Amino acid sequence: MIKKIILSLTFILALIINISAQPMNSASGLEQTMVSGGKIYVAIAVLSVILVGIFFYLFSIDAKLRKLEDKAKQD
Amino acid sequence: MVPLGSGIVAVNPKVASVSDTISVDIKGYNTHFQEAGSSIKAWLKIDTLKLISCATSVSVANDQSITAKFHVPSIKLSKNDYLFADVVVNDSKDGNVMLDEAIRITNKSDDTLAAMSSSAASSNCIDDIKNTKATYLHFPYRSILYESIRNLYFHVPMWFTMMLIITISLVYSIKYLRTFNLNDDIIAVEASKVGIFFGVLGLITGSIWARFTWGAWWVNDVKVNGAAVTLLIYFAYLILRNSIDDEQKRARIAAVYSIIAFTMLVLFLIIFPRMNDSLHPGNGGNPGFNKYDLDSSMRMVFYPAVIGWCLLGMWILNIRIRMNRITKYFFEK
Amino acid sequence: MLLKEVKSLIKKEVALEIRQKYAFGGLLLYVISTVFICYLSFKRVIEPPVYVALFWIIMLFAAINAIAKSFLSESRGLQLYFYSLASPEAVILSKIIYNLVLMLLLSLINLFFYILFLGNIIQDMPMFLLSLILGSFGFSSVMSMVSAIASKANHNVTLMAILSFPILIPLIMTVIRFSKNAIDGLDFSVNYQYIVMLVGLNVIVIALAYILFPYLWRNE
Known part of the structure; x- marks a missing residue:
């Protein structure tokens, strides 16, 4: 479980770094980054939120399934 | 990735006076001005008066920007009144691109009745304004949405x-x-x-x-x-x-x-x-x-x-x- | 047959209400004291948006207190007894009608003290009264149904608030706009769409209550 949380956190971190590593204007900040490149980063942010959300949801389902498996083994 | 269609992001200057000759810098988005080269045409369009004025000359700086010289038509305009003109650019690669209400036309001179000569707006290129589309597959360009x-x-x-x-x-x-x-x-x-x-x-x-x-x-x-x-x-x-x-x-x-x-x-x-x-x-x-x-x-x-x-x-x-x-x-x- | 059952059930509600005067007295005290607090904090004629919003917020909480008890105060044994006597449709219709009368009474009392303390800025009184009627109707139909649901879920008053607030939001928003137009004295043609919306909402909720209540009211 902890392994998974760390894994997903690194995933998010990688995403954030990926976004922020893009060339920025001197007056940086969220607004500048997002609007640059014809607002393409808005689309990227939206897609990342959906992916991260679905990954977390699937992880939680996986965790529940594991509990069921443990129970099945005990029986 | 399917690119976005082209559009005009901004023009400079944004204000012009009647019967002036202005040189307008047009900044495009995803445009291919260099590729289109000499096929580029530009117009000033005043919808309310159904008036179109052609660019006398167009010079290409790079793919995203051109400079067009316009003669603002002499239209009847009182001193504090103003009109909006759209800027339309057409080239063989991108089709028609347009910026609505790009330039505000005012009347600087005290002469409230500027000479009314809409026919003077050269009409030799009006037939060229057709709704031509870009030649490549693209998603529509919308001014606040962009990508x-x-x-x-x-x-x-x-x-x-x-x-x-x-x-x-x-x-x-x-x-x-x-x-x-x-x-x-x-x-x-x-x-x-x-x-x-x-x-x-x-x-x-x-x-x-x-x-x-x-x-x-x-x-x-x-x-x-x-x-x-x-x-x-x-x-x-x-x-x-x-x-x-x-x-x-x-x-x-x-x-x-x-x-x-x-x-x-x-x-x-x-x-x-x-x-x-x-x-x-x-x-x-x-x-x-x-x-x-x-x-x-x-x-x-x-x-x-x-x-x-x-x-x-x-x-x-x-x-x-x-x-x-x-x-x-x-x-x- | 249904009408007869509804009639006798309403009679029963009224008889109960008269016997338990303290419940209605508590509501009355709540309404008067809130209006008085509003008066103490504003001490002048207030703007129409604040005026109307406060009015309906007071009504909302009065409605929760008044209607929550319609099913929540009945014990399981009592409900079982009614179940054997009357059809479920008659039970929910009688509750809605009785709560409508209760809400109308409360809203009129609320309006009286509102005008007394905060002043009368209502320009179109008949229209405002119409908004009171439609609003009370909506409150009573939505909350009677939700009260029935909450009473089946361990007689929980907090649950009733959680279940009913989101459902009441469209009703409250519409009725607030409608009564604000009445305060500003706007023309009937402006309010027409709000009346249609409120009537529509009420019809939908009552239809749902009529169809779904029998499933709640089963003997278990």
């Missing part, structure tokens, strides 16, 4: 998926009330949970999109508020389930509330947005996507995207239902 128009494939299908899955929840709630089979209740509750999940994703993605196009994380819009209240109702549905212990009783009462909740969802997400003005496209008495909102190049991706997200939602739902059944099996054992 974020691609969110149409992510944000909108979230709501389609949510609607589909919540409808499944309704169907099985009704089915439960007819059969009193607890299996239907399992499908109803899991569907409402997965539906809520996609609704939350839709709300978050919508919030991000709104921040960088409409300017705020939360806008006071019927559809946004309606979606939030709908989610609240479904959260209440889950709380109601948790507060009842007896299985049959819980299923029955939750099914009743689920039907009420779905009625409210239809009111909030389908009926109210059509009765009020909304920032979202396709509302205010004009339901659905019309030709202006969604052109054929976007439909080509949008419909498969909706089907794909819906299938993903159904798959998650399917897994959850099966898991719930197994849990129940262990519980009863």
